[in-house]
Amino acid sequence: MNALRENLFQVNAMLLAFIFFIQIFAFNWLGYWVKKRVAKRQPDKEISLGTAEGALMGLMALLLAFTFGMVSTKYESRRQTIIDEANLLNTGLLRCSLFPDSIKKTLIPDYKNYLESRIAYYDAGDNPEKINTALENTRKYFNGIWNENALLIKDQYNRPLAEQLVPALINLRNMVISREAGRIATVPSLILVVLLILIFVASFLTGYGLKPGGRNPVFSMAFAIMLSVALYLIMELGRPRQGYINLENAEKEIVNLRKNLP
Incomplete structure (x- = not known):
């Protein structure tokens, strides 16, 4: 089911809604x-x-509202996590800029590479290979900065600044874990399957409940449109790295940090 879900994530949400x-x-x-x-x-x-x-329509509406509430909460959580990481990246950059020029020559380029790896992480969209590559680069550049800072702590002249950088680096590492966990966290597939089954059954019973000759095609089309629009919004909120409802505005806060690099 997970493989099928990953394949569906590559399909345009509007096409699925249609x-x-x-x-x-x-x-x-x-x-x-x-x-x-x-x-x-x-x-x-x-x-x-x-x-x-x-009763069935009420159950369908309840599960639809529950699913929509779940994906909207996850969307807001992902957006806030990106803002938090942007703040941490800015804090780390400012602390790196306090070191002497001789140290900044090597520390700032490493930090720039780390920043680019985080930008690439979002730009990877829902492509597993690109995401894994970006995460690997993030670990590599982080380890480089961490090891360099560990050496600076042993230097009595740079120890105070290096010690101030440690909390920022630790928080950055934790934020990488939080963002990846937030990306993976989705609405359980079983809930989506049950929701679709309820919608299809409710659609069938809505037609079955009409008297012969009493079917209104306009009402039936409106019913189908509203349900498909609701499903479209759920799909859009559930994969904010693509589509019209995305996290581009929040990600710009990280991209704009390029301007602060010396």
């Missing part, structure tokens, strides 16, 4: 068609879903 729209509309029509066939075979029998249709 596919869901066709399926929802088709299930609604299928329910109405089945109702007509049953009514022809048993014309004297009153066929009604009673409260079952309303």
Whole structure:
């Protein structure tokens, strides 16, 4: 299921929403068609879903709202994490700039490479290979800065500045872990599958609950459009590295740090 999910992440969300729209509309029509066939075979029998249709629609709406709330919370958490990392990167850069010029000649270029690796991490989108490459470069450049700072701590003249840089570096390393964990954290696949099943079943029963000759194509289309739009928003919020609802504005705070490099 995880492999299927990764493949779906590469598909445009608008295309998936259109596919869901066709399926929802088709299930609604299928329910109405089945109702007509049953009514022809048993014309004297009153066929009604009673409260079952309303209960199922309520359950679908509840799960839809729960899923939307989950992905919107994760989206905001990811955005805040990027802002926090931008602040930490700026703090580390300012502390690196306090060292003598002889040290900055090697420390600042390493820090610049580290910053570029973090920018590349976001630019990788949802491509696993590019993400792993960016993370590997992040670890490599971080270790270089950390080892260099460890040597500076042993120098009595640079020890105070080097000790001030340690907390910033530790927080930067922790932020890398937090951002990667936030990227991986998604709505469980089982919830999405159950949500889709409920939507399709509800679409079928909505059509089945209509009386023969009482189907309104405009209403059915509006029903399918609203549900597919809701699914589209859930997909967009669930993968903010692509699409129209993304984290570009937050990522610009990290990209703009290039201007602060000497």
